[in-house]
Amino acid sequence: MHIGIQAGSNGHILLSPIYKPGYKDPVYEIVVGGGGNQFTELRRNLKRNARSSVKTPRILSSFEVRGFYIKITQDGIIEFGKEGSALPLLSYIDVDPLEIKYFSFAAWTGVEAKFLYDCPIPSGNGTEPSPDSKEIEPPLSISDELKRSRLLYRLPWIPPKPQMDVRLGIKVTNVKYDAFKSKLVTAMSVVISWTDESMAWFPGKFNNTLSLKFRQGQIWRPKFHVFNSDNEGIFDARNSDLISMSYNGEATFHFQTKVYTWCVDSPPGLSKWPHDEYMCSIVIQPWEAHEKIFIDPIDPKDAKMHIFSDIDEVINNEWEMTTKQIVIGPTIWNKVYITDDNETHQSDRMIINVQVKRRAEAYNIVFYTPLVVLMWFVLMSFWSEPLTMNRIWFLTSCTIVICMGLCYIDYLIPSHTTPSILVLYTTVLAGVLLAILIQVCLMTPEMESIRTTETVQKVMNVNILRTIFCMPGYLTSSDRNGGYSLQEDEDPQPIPITRDIEEMESESQRMLGDKKDLAEFVDRILFVIYSITFAAMLAAHF
Structure with a gap:
């Protein structure tokens, strides 16, 4: 094959036995003017496995077509040289020669190349001339000149x-x-x-x-x-x-x-x-x-x-x-x-x-909406009926939702950083677990000994705290006797029962349900602590 190449560098010639060869397929790749027009190389695979290489500085030209030839024999002799030169630039004997069926040309990234192949050789160049060919200077336009x-x-x-x-x-x-x-x-x-x-x-x-x-x-x-x-x-x-x-x-x-x-x-x-x-x-x-x-x-x-x-x-x-x-x-x-x-x-x-x-508009909707809803639900749970299993199941459901979100959040957050929003979710999760633990402890019989201690009773009897926490007034001993003292009246007269039965039952429950009153007191304290904590962390985050 006779080839003409016009390029600044990196004229690639591919000879292959198959159509569209891959990286591992055996081929012949000839790189003319590689390394910035400094060397010529014969490879046995695409971009690798060089078998013969020679330094050829300035072998290609960007403004004129330079002729070359490729000769492959059935014995596996591969030669590549300049047109008109007696000795080839590259010579290699392949013990397992390839049957060439396809060829293609390419150039390196950023290099434009022009390839001409199998043109007739003009006479007078030292090789066997073509009888009907002669070199003709192409007509050039003014811009080409x-x-x-x-x-x-x-x-x-x-x-x-x-x-x-x-x-x-x-x-x-x-x-x-x-x-x-x-x-x-x-x-x-x-x-x-x-x-x-x-x-x-x-x-x-x-x-x-x-x-x-x-x-x-x-x-x-x-x-x-x-x-x-x-x-x-x-x-x-x-x-x-x-x-x-x-x-x-x-x-x-x-x-x-x-x-x-x-x-x-x-x-x-x-x-x-x-x-x-x-x-x-x-x-x-x-x-x-x-x-x-x-x-x-x-x-x-x-x-x-x-x-x-x-x-x-x-x-x-x-x-x-x-x-x-x-x-x-x-x-x-x-x-x-x-x-x-x-x-x-x-x-x-x-x-x-x-x-x-x-x-972060989309992220705000995806991450902050569930966070605010969970915070709101946790705070409102402290105003619901205490000492019931419904409270436990609700807080447990919040824990499951937060844990499911944390299991998948690692696909979005880089592992080498700790986002403050992750700290927010973790804080809410810890607060929910603490609330569950306190509710379970309040429902155990061991809390009766703690409830009857003098310190707990004094704290629960402070009217200012009960007013701040929106707790009902505490019933004293005089309240339990309807405002009468047995020592002052030795012969008390029977008091007619005029109160409504439901009101009496409710008051009796308040007087005797000190355990429930303690649970409500703890809920109000947790509400204040959680509200301040959540508000402070959100303010620090933003």
């Missing part, structure tokens, strides 16, 4: 000047914070602008051509990456436009990307989840350490940023975001981030401070 003259003998991986001034504009379009992994996912729109005076031209000589479009890899462009990203690599340019070059040498490149950064700014102590806030930083620096780039941030109101506003709209989600961008020089960075070697990277860095706050 201009582009060819600008790209001729230009190395796209070398910056135009030792020090480059680059305008960098970043618009954050979407953020998502993963509290379980402490990772921030940021989608952003990037606009890069720089000036290459060697690419300038006079429009009058080229039919008033004011601008050109270049693919990635044809000319030099500044590459950036995130210093505190979870993986190493340059910006993954998604939905990228062509590089627009004006006649004065000003170039503009726009693309969209998504970065993943660690965010370790977790608040100490109790967190306010779901009203949590986080402050994260994204450090952007040039990818090439040997390049010296000075960054000038583009104002969001600049015309360059507004050109792409239609396709780079901010997408709202559960997180509210506030961003602030600053640029720091290498001197300040070396003082802040001290390493063993601070002299290698001498470029500016852009730091984007992102403050995210969760929109």
Whole structure:
């Protein structure tokens, strides 16, 4: 097979015996100009298992098609070389050769490549010529001639000047914070602008051509990456436009990307989840350490940023975001981030401070409504009939509801933090369990000995406390005898029974039911304590 490749680097050729091979399937993958156009390699599997490799600096070109050939024999001899060269670049003998039925071409992310295959070979190149073929110079338009003259003998991986001034504009379009992994996912729109005076031209000589479009890899462009990203690599340019070059040498490149950064700014102590806030930083620096780039941030109101506003709209989600961008020089960075070697990277860095706050409207309904209802039910239970099993069953039901909620809440709350709302639920649960314990103790016969103690009787006889706790007046001994004393009247006259029978039974129950009176007294005390505790914790939470 004869192949022509036009690319800045990383021309990939796949030869496979099956359709759509997987990672483990045996294939032949030839990488031409890998590692930034530095080496050529033959692999036995996709992206791995290299069998032959050779250094080939500048083997590919972004402005001209360069010819190669692939030769595979039935004996398993695989050769790859330049068209017209006597010796191949790669040679490998496969003891278990593959029967090739499919082939495909690809390039690396951010590299545009053009592949031509099985074209007839013109005569005079040192190989067997095709009798009916000859090399024809394709007709070029004015813009193609201009582009060819600008790209001729230009190395796209070398910056135009030792020090480059680059305008960098970043618009954050979407953020998502993963509290379980402490990772921030940021989608952003990037606009890069720089000036290459060697690419300038006079429009009058080229039919008033004011601008050109270049693919990635044809000319030099500044590459950036995130210093505190979870993986190493340059910006993954998604939905990228062509590089627009004006006649004065000003170039503009726009693309969209998504970065993943660690965010370790977790608040100490109790967190306010779901009203949590986080402050994260994204450090952007040039990818090439040997390049010296000075960054000038583009104002969001600049015309360059507004050109792409239609396709780079901010997408709202559960997180509210506030961003602030600053640029720091290498001197300040070396003082802040001290390493063993601070002299290698001498470029500016852009730091984007992102403050995210969760929109908690839905969480408020889901979590706080049951919490308030449970608190209200617990407080109202202290005004119900004491010393009955209905009270026990009600408080037990509240305990079951809270425990069921706590069993599933760990799927929503990060385990490395303790939200104050979890403390609220735990406090309510502890209060319910304490109330159940007190009710059970009041129903036991052992409480009779405690009830008859002098201290308990004195506390229960304090009229101020009974008035504050809305308790009925306590009946004295004179009240029990209808206001008469036996010592004062030796010959009492029989008192006619004129009271209603139900009223007498109720009064008799009050006089004799001291155990129930104690239970009501304890309920009022618990009501006051629980009300103050719940109100204080809610106020501290918000």
